[in-house]
Amino acid sequence: MVEKLQKILKNALIALNIQFEDEIFIERSRRPEYGHYTSNIAMLLAKKLCRSPLKIAEDLVYSIDKNAEIIDKVEAITPGFINFFIAPAAFQKIVSEVLKDGDRFGSSNIGKGAKAQVEFVSANPTGPLTVGHGRQAVLGDTVARILEWNGYDVDREYYYNDAGRQMRILGYSTYIRYRQLLGFDDVFPDDHYQGEYIIDVARDIKEKYGDQLKDDPENNIFKESAEMAVFEDIKKTLGDLDIVFDRYYNEKSLYDDGLIEDVLERFKAINATYEKDGAIWFKAGEYGATEDRVLWKSVVDEATYRLPDIAYHETKFKRGYDLIVDIFGADHHATVPDVLAGLQALGYSTDNIKVLIHQFVTLTRGGEKVKMSTRKANYVTLSELMDEVGKDVVRYFYIMRGMKSHLNFDLNLAKTEGDENPVYYLQYAHARIASILRNAKVKGLTLDGDVDLSLLRENETIALLNVISEFREVGILCGQALEPQILTTYLQKLATAFHKFYTVHRVITDDFLLSRTRLALVTAVKIVLANGLNLLGITAPERM
């Protein structure tokens, strides 16, 4: 639709002999009086042509091909908008398009099969995922789904490090729990991991090894068992959210493959490093970052996290990804310029890296903040949240706000099954249609047979068709902006348009032709709702 209008305007410009190279901007009108689509092109041209925008708009309207079948009416309005009123027939056609494309309706091929990678969660396996990780998990997976929907070949990747200090603490925490289970009255250090899950791991070790390891805190079994248990738990939680990673990338392999050393040597070779205070610094400032950074420590003979981060990101290029999406929490945003600077130093263009930074989550219960501390046992885990409110609500709540906003996750609201909960509003629309289809079937009414789409002409019906036709644009916009929240806003709009239609018009009546035609309409709505919900990883129920 937009393309057609652009073409119509383009022809009008040519007819008036006006030069305009950029893409002609067409947007949905805000109000019904302004028609269905609007262009501000006359106002953009006003300065260049030194003429009143309204005059230009009027000229354009005059030159527009009135015979174009999709247009009912075109108006030029002060201060210079051109408003298009679309012919009902153009909207009505959308029904058959939806029915034809089915679960692919709205998808696009703007990705053209390019390889994309989305890296997210990337939490080290020291404990269960928290509600904080949840936002990133759902955001990342939804972005991945949206990219797939737009024709990208997407890999989901989880990057982790099981070699650091935190992991040693995890191992030692397990060891102490093990000792305690053996009856020793060891004191559990305050700053160690106090979660229940550690005790379970310790119990398993005790069952297998008895007290053989009681004086062997360095034994890898503690760390490895804990890590394995934690990872199983993380994967299960993610699986419950319908999130499956294609790859878990261990930082350690960067060392094993010699990539850390390799990157460092190349930095040195191009003189991008220098020594100061016994440490090796990277001239990040020369490559777009604000400050130089230490790459190799002097106090201990090891790299800082920045070096493996850079080496890791280089593998993404080497592995042939055309689009690289990183999802970070606000607490990691400071590392972004360093990684980008590193890649630039290595000679890569960072244009194809999109870094999405999301703000934090606060959990509230009845208006009161739920406090969270990672090491203490008093945080709410993602899996507990799932148990409490279910996958659909969790996914929806995480995605319904823009990622730049702080997310207020209201447990009470999430738990209500009533009208306050926005998830059910969408699902209810879908279930309601399913119910209509069941009733139709009982009465022997199916889509087999003639329909007359021109019967779809009441205000509520046209409004509904208009929203359906917007779905493709929304999908593409989401794919470009990588902002899933656009989709939730749209689906609310679609559900509203349907509910309004439903209260005014009956689908199943004695008029067979009209009934079958409306049945086609609501089936189309059902398909679009299901496609949208599926993109969000939310189930589209047949009954509620």
Added chain:
RNA sequence: CCGCCCAUGGCUCAACUGGAUAGAGCAGCGGACUUCUAAUCCGCAGGUUGCAGGUUCGAAUCCUGCUGGGCGGACCA
């Protein structure tokens, strides 16, 4: 001290390269179920878009300076 993000009705949030009269939901008040699901719909009320300037035909959106909040600025990740 420096950097990034945020501030929109009582609450939670929208607003698509800067567009027309800033929109929803919840909470409040008043209506609509003998008809395909009332988890719905309709109506009323609610706003100086944090403050002060600037840019222009036009600003919630862009720029500058404040105020208030979140997160960072480690040889922690």
